[in-house]
Every structure is written in structure tokens, then in C-alpha cells.
Amino acid sequence: MSEQVEYIKVFGRPESLKETPTHYCPGCGHSVAHRLVAECLDELGLRGKTIGVPPVGCAVLAYNYFNFDMVEAPHGRALAVATGIKRVHPDKFVLTYQGDGDLAAIGTTETIHAANRGERISTIFINNAIYGMTGGQMAPTTVLGQNATTAPGGRDPRLHGRPIDISRMLAVSDGVVYAERCAISSFKEIRKAKKAIKKAFRCQLDDLGFSLVELLSPCPTNWKMTPKAAWDWVAKEMVKTYPLGVIKDLTGYEDKK
Amino acid sequence: MPSEKMLMNGSHTVGEAAVRAGCRYYFGYPITPQNELPEYLSARMQDVGGTFIQGESEIASINMVLGASVAGGRAMTSSSSPGISLKQEGISYMAGMELPGVIINMMRGGPGLGNIAPSAADYFQATRGGGHGDYRTPVLAPAGCQELADLTFLAFDLADKYRNPVMLLGDGLMGQVMEPVVFPDFIDLKDLPRKEWALHGCEGREARAVYSMFLGQQGELYYHNLHLQEKYDRITAEEQRWETKRTDDAEIVVVAYGTAARIADTAIEELEAEGIRAGLFRPITLWPFPLPALRKLSQHVAKIAVFELSLGQMVEDVVLSVGERAEIYFHGLPGGIIPTPAQVAAFIRSALKGDGTVGRRIDV
Numbered sequence: 001m002s003e004q005v006e007y008i009k010v011f012g013r014p015e016s017l018k019e020t021p022t023h024y025c026p027g028c029g030h031s032v033a034h035r036l037v038a039e040c041l042d043e044l045g046l047r048g049k050t051i052g053v054p055p056v057g058c059a060v061l062a063y064n065y066f067n068f069d070m071v072e073a074p075h076g077r078a079l080a081v082a083t084g085i086k087r088v089h090p091d092k093f094v095l096t097y098q099g100d101g102d103l104a105a106i107g108t109t110e111t112i113h114a115a116n117r118g119e120r121i122s123t124i125f126i127n128n129a130i131y132g133m134t135g136g137q138m139a140p141t142t143v144l145g146q147n148a149t150t151a152p153g154g155r156d157p158r159l160h161g162r163p164i165d166i167s168r169m170l171a172v173s174d175g176v177v178y179a180e181r182c183a184i185s186s187f188k189e190i191r192k193a194k195k196a197i198k199k200a201f202r203c204q205l206d207d208l209g210f211s212l213v214e215l216l217s218p219c220p221t222n223w224k225m226t227p228k229a230a231w232d233w234v235a236k237e238m239v240k241t242y243p244l245g246v247i248k249d250l251t252g253y254e255d256k257k
Numbered sequence: 258m259p260s261e262k263m264l265m266n267g268s269h270t271v272g273e274a275a276v277r278a279g280c281r282y283y284f285g286y287p288i289t290p291q292n293e294l295p296e297y298l299s300a301r302m303q304d305v306g307g308t309f310i311q312g313e314s315e316i317a318s319i320n321m322v323l324g325a326s327v328a329g330g331r332a333m334t335s336s337s338s339p340g341i342s343l344k345q346e347g348i349s350y351m352a353g354m355e356l357p358g359v360i361i362n363m364m365r366g367g368p369g370l371g372n373i374a375p376s377a378a379d380y381f382q383a384t385r386g387g388g389h390g391d392y393r394t395p396v397l398a399p400a401g402c403q404e405l406a407d408l409t410f411l412a413f414d415l416a417d418k419y420r421n422p423v424m425l426l427g428d429g430l431m432g433q434v435m436e437p438v439v440f441p442d443f444i445d446l447k448d449l450p451r452k453e454w455a456l457h458g459c460e461g462r463e464a465r466a467v468y469s470m471f472l473g474q475q476g477e478l479y480y481h482n483l484h485l486q487e488k489y490d491r492i493t494a495e496e497q498r499w500e501t502k503r504t505d506d507a508e509i510v511v512v513a514y515g516t517a518a519r520i521a522d523t524a525i526e527e528l529e530a531e532g533i534r535a536g537l538f539r540p541i542t543l544w545p546f547p548l549p550a551l552r553k554l555s556q557h558v559a560k561i562a563v564f565e566l567s568l569g570q571m572v573e574d575v576v577l578s579v580g581e582r583a584e585i586y587f588h589g590l591p592g593g594i595i596p597t598p599a600q601v602a603a604f605i606r607s608a609l610k611g612d613g614t615v616g617r618r619i620d621v
């Protein structure tokens with residue numbers, strides 16, 4: 001008699017991700033960030049009621065990878081588009097997924113005002129300190145000394161100004177209930193990032209206000225590094241300009257250890 | 258039931274008509290001379306359980322319209338010339354994504370900051386696409402309060418029917434003037450056709466995306482543009498609107514729209530007393546321009562006199578329509594000065610004589 005073996009599924013593709021292979025470069029933080037967002041939506045049972053707004057940037061095609069409703073927004077305008085959606089569907093789950101050029105340069109106005117209105121929207125902010133899609137130009141978040149195609153010789157504060165810490169600026173606003181900065185740099189940090197994303201999503205479900213998770217994210221291609229070196233650079237260098245941790249938390253949620 | 262006859266200014270008229278036409282989402286940024294419209298709607302949307310957001314800019318406002326529209330709502334924004342310039346990227350995206358939406362432009366003087374007086378100098382911007390890419394937006398040009406109400410209804414219907422942004426092109430004067438108006442009855446939101454393409458979460462169906470980017474190597478954007486053009490051709494064939502007055506046996510026909518048409522209409526009445534038989538051709542859709550109707554008319558009239566509150570924009574469409582079938586005269590004034598009917602009458606007399614004292618002959 002053959003014996004029945006019971007398998008327990010411990011790992012698989014989240015339903016919120018399609019099976020389409022992504023176009024992201026090896027070692028790119030976007031792939032990991034997509035996976036985290038998808039896992040959180042699955043675990044909270046949100047896929048069917050989610051409407052997402054991807055950025056213009058390397059993740060512009062996110063609707064090919066995410067398995068929920070999505071709508072394109074012009075570069076930087078994701079949070080204005082998301083505001084319109086949320087006002088029509090206050091009972092649906094609305095998220096934006098934006099790069100640093102999108103959220104912290106061209107879209108600064110839309111970002112600050114949606115956050116300050118306390119829109120019930122959750123934002124995933126991918127900070128890779130560079131313009132990925134357009135080929136490595138300086139971003140508002142490029143760190144001092146970092147090379148970019150439009151900052152030859154490295155970012156110089158006199159010439160280019162200093163990197164912007166938009167998450168901290170946003171945290172000042174009363175509309176923001178939760179802001180945390182995490183990093184895609186190691187398994188440990190990735191696990192923390194997932195917890196943060198889930199918490200940000202809960203804020204919206206509980207109708208508390210605007211929530212944001214910033215993810216320091218490697219761009220090996222435009223940093224001209226190997227994936228390994230890029231991940232190390234996030235962990236060792238980028239965190240000096242952008243310290244990790246909770247920036248603001250008015251949720252009152254008790255964190256499970 | 259339609260409303261009682263009410264006395265209302267143009268801005269409030271548009272606001273009330275929008276609400277009755279089922280618009281529940283308004284987003285806009287203040288700019289003179291159209292502030293009475295958002296002010297009216299800020300209160301009215303509360304009455305009807307709608308959304309009013311004073312956006313942080315015109316750019317944000319048009320993108321909120323985009324979001325509300327893709328979510329299935331009837332949405333609109335309003336502004337005046339400089340603000341409309343800022344909305345162009347969003348309008349182009351909406352055209353590319355095939356999203357309905359209504360944009361009100363109460364034109365003021367330009368270029369730049371210009372002034373806040375009425376003008377009609379945004380004709381090119383409104384009728385030629387305005388933003389980037391090969392697209393068109395229907396443009397409706399009301400000439401008074403009743404038409405502001407009726408065309409606001411039509412704007413929402415056309416936008417939904419063709420899944421395309423639609424512009425209502427008025428001017429600062431029209432927004433201020435008070436006239437009697439009868440509003441059509443409230444649309445029951447439940448009666449509006451279901452928007453099968455709208456996003457509300459993928460529960461019970463496949464996930465879908467709405468976008469304007471087509472990077473494919475198989476000519477996806479090429480075919481998308483051809484698809485859009487097919488739609489614009491249909492609009493051109495089916496949606497031309499115009500009004501004619503006293504054109505039978507006219508010796509000269511004035512072509513004018515909006516406020517300019519109102520002034521010309523009065524001028525024509527004055528000329529009638531002098532025994533001059535002048536008619537009026539008033540385009541109501543500026544795009545699609547009623548080209549065949551004007552062409553037909555120009556076969557039976559010797560002279561066409563184009564009068565605009567700009568230095569010559571619509572006249573190009575008149576030239577396209579009329580060609581060499583009739584002599585074309587043009588008189589235009591830059592924004593900021595409202596001409597009197599007497600001045601327009603002087604232009605018509607001059608055009609009849611062909612003496613060039615007011616306006617000029619257009620060489621075709």
C-alpha cells in the first residue's frame with residue numbers, strides 16, 4: 001500500500017503577482033518590492049478590491065506584473081490620480097508605487113498635498129537615489145558624492161544641492177499617520193520592510209490617514225555595480241543619508257515581536 | 258421635470274447643469290474669471306453628496322479628474338487660459354487612455370498672465386489638441402446661459418459616449434452675465450450606461466489596466482492611434498453643430514462663435530434697419546468644425562465676414578471651409594476689449610464695400 005504524503009505549501013507565487021517575468025535588471029530592488037506588496041495584499045485579502053497606480057519610471061509597466069486593477073498616471077501625478085479614485089471608491093484599497101524622481105521631484109506637489117489632506121491611500125516609495133528609467137541622471141535623492149550622468153564627478157552640494165529626505169518632510173504633516181523607511185539590502189531588512197508595508201496598508205483599512213513606506217532600493221545598472229555591491233552599498237552607504245526606521249507612527253498599533 | 262425659469266450667471270449655470278448631468282466629482286484650482294463656478298460647486302456638491310476638492314494646482318486637478326474618471330465617475334474641472342495650459346498633459350493622457358471628462362475653459366486674455374478680461378484666443382489650443390500627440394477633444398462653444406446649461410449636459414454625454422475628454426469653451430464675460438435659464442431634469446445616476454472599462458477592483462473578474470503607453474514592437478501605438486483616429490472621424494461625421502440666422506438671401510454672412518457671435522447678432526439687427534441683408538453662421542462645435550455646412554452656405558453668398566475675439570484663429574477653419582467660393586474678410590480684436598455692436602456693424606459695412614477700413618480681406 002502506498003503511503004499518502006501530506007505536503008504543506010511553504011512558498012509560492014502570491015496571487016497578486018502575475019506569472020509574467022519582469023523586465024527588471026538582475027539585483028534590482030523593484031522585483032523584491034513588487035513581491036512584498038503582493039504578499040501583503042494577499043495576506044490581507046485585498047487583491048480583489050485594490051486599485052494601484054504605478055509611476056512613470058522603471059516600474060511603469062508594473063500593471064504587467066501585479067495581478068490587480070491598475071491605472072497609469074502621468075510622471076509624478078500618481079497621488080492626484082489616486083485621490084480621484086479613492087473619492088469615487090472610498091471602500092476600495094488604493095495604493096501608489098512611485099520612484100524618487102516621480103514622488104520627490106516632478107510630483108512633490110501632488111505628494112505633499114495628498115499626504116497633507118490625509119488621503120486614505122498607501123504609498124510605496126522606491127528610493128534608488130537615481131533616475132533608473134532614463135539612464136542614470138541625478139535624482140533629488142542622489143547622495144552627496146554619488147555619480148550620475150548629470151552630476152559628473154559626483155553630487156556636489158554647491159552645484160546640485162543636497163539630497164532631499166521627503167519622507168521626513170512628509171512626516172511633519174498632520175495628514176500622515178505612518179511613515180517608515182526600510183531597505184532592500186538583506187533578508188532581515190526585507191522582512192522588516194514587509195511588516196512596514198502591511199502596517200501601512202492597515203492604516204488605510206482602518207481609515208486613519210495617509211501612510212508611506214520608503215524602501216531604499218538598489219539599482220545596480222545605473223550605479224554601475226554588481227548586484228552584490230549594490231545591495232552592500234544600500235546597507236553601508238545609503239543608510240547614512242537615509243537612516244532606517246520608523247519616522248512617524250500615530251497608528252497606536254501594537255507591533256508583534 | 259425641467260426646472261422653473263431661473264436667473265443665473267454663467268458660472269453658476271455651468272455648476273448647476275453639471276450636477277444635474279450627474280457630475281459628482283469636481284476638482285479645480287482658483288483662477289479669475291471663473292471662480293464663481295468652483296465656489297458654487299463647493300456648496301452644491303455637499304447638497305448632493307458629491308466630491309469637491311480644491312486641488313493644489315491645475316495639474317493635480319486634471320489628474321484627479323483622470324482618477325475619478327477611470328474609477329467610473331462623471332468628473333470635471335474648470336479653469337481659465339493659463340490654468341488650461343497646465344492641464345494639457347493630463348488631457349493628452351486622458352485622450353490616450355480613452356477616459357471621459359469635462360474641462361471648462363472660461364478664456365481670458367493671453368499670452369502669459371495676460372489679463373482677466375474676456376478673450377477667445379485659446380481657439381487653436383482647444384481645437385488642435387492642446388497637448389502632445391495625435392488627439393482631438395470635442396469643443397463646445399456656448400453663446401449664453403441657456404446654452405451653457407444645455408451644452409454642459411451634452412459635454413458629459415459626448416465624453417461618456419466617445420470615452421474622450423470634452424471641452425466647453427466660454428469666456429470671462431459669459432461666466433458673469435446673468436440670463437434666464439431653464440435646466441434639464443436631474444439625470445438619475447442609475448440610468449447612465451455602465452462603464453464596463455472602469456476600475457473598481459478585480460473581484461470576480463480578471464485584473465485590468467488602463468494606460469496610454471504602448472511600447473510593443475508590433476506597432477501597438479501605431480494601431481492605437483489609428484483606433485483613436487477612427488473615433489475622431491466618427492465624431493467629425495456625427496457631432497457637428499451650428500446655428501444659422503437670416504442666411505437666406507443674405508448678401509454677407511458673419512461667422513462668429515461665443516460672445517463674439519452675440520455681439521455680431523446685435524450688429525446684424527442694426528444693419529437690417531439700414532436695409533443690409535447680413536446673416537450669421539455660428540459654429541457651436543468648434544471641433545469638429547461644421548465645415549461642410551459652411552462650405553455649402555458659401556456657395557450661395559458672395560461674402561463671408563469672420564469676427565473673432567482673437568487676432569485670427571478660427572478664420573483658418575473658415576478658409577478651409579470656404580476656399581475661393583466667397584470673399585473672406587476678417588476682423589479680430591485681442592483679448593481684453595469687448596467691442597460694441599456698432600464696431601462690428603462698421604466691419605460688416607466695410608467688408609460689403611471691400612474698402613478695407615475695418616478688418617481686412619483674407620487672400621486665399
Ligand SMILES: Cc1ncc(C[n+]2csc(CCOP(=O)(O)OP(=O)(O)O)c2C)c(N)n1
Nearest residue numbers: 056057058075099100101102130131132133
Ligand atoms: C513629464 C515627463 N518628464 C520626464 C519624463 C521622463 N522620465 C521618465 S521616468 C523619469 C525618472 C524616473 O526616475 P525615478 O522616478 O527615480 O524612477 P526609477 O526609474 O529610478 O525607478 C523621467 C525623468 C516623463 N516621462 N514625463
Ligand code: SF4
Nearest residue numbers: 024025028058132219
Ligand atoms: S535601471 Fe535600475 S531601477 Fe531600473 S530596472 Fe534596472 S536596476 Fe532596476
